[in-house]
Amino acid sequence: MEDYRQVFNLRETDYESACKASAAHWSALWWAVIALGVVVFCLGFVVLVNRDRRIAAMRAAAVRTAAPQAPAAQAQGVAAELAHLAQLRDQGVVTQDEFEQQKAKLLGGWRAWFE
Known part of the structure; x- marks a missing residue:
């Protein structure tokens, strides 16, 4: 069906052209x-993913430093290691649960020397 303007040979009014524009x-x-909005969302997502990766790397490094040592070194450094773990926990690098696990490992090894 043809447009009514073509049928009646009418031209578009200024109002109609202004509305279209x-x-x-x-x-x-x-x-x-x-x-x-899409760009901001994507950038926020990238920032959060990188933040999570950095936190995971920091926690892994903290756990590696808290790994059991040789018996002689363990006997000398248990208190220092516990202080270091407490500092990491206070900074938020290690969770309370991870702190308790590492503390149990360290103290379990320490108690084995006196049993």
């Missing part, structure tokens, strides 16, 4: 807002 501008604006 305005709608086109608003449409472009909304697409820009949506694209900006």
Whole structure:
């Protein structure tokens, strides 16, 4: 079906052309807002993933330093190691649960010398 303007040989009014132009501008604006939102979301996601990886690496390093040592060195460094673990726990690098596990390992090895 043909447009009524063509049938009656009418031209578009200024109001109609202004409405079409305005709608086109608003449409472009909304697409820009949506694209900006997607970019911000992606950047936030990347930042959070990298933060989680850094925290996991710090915790792994803390656990590696808290690994059991040779018996002679363990007898001398248990108190220092516990202090180091407590410091890591206070900084938030190691959770309370991880601290308790490492503490049990260290004290279990220490008690074995006196049994």
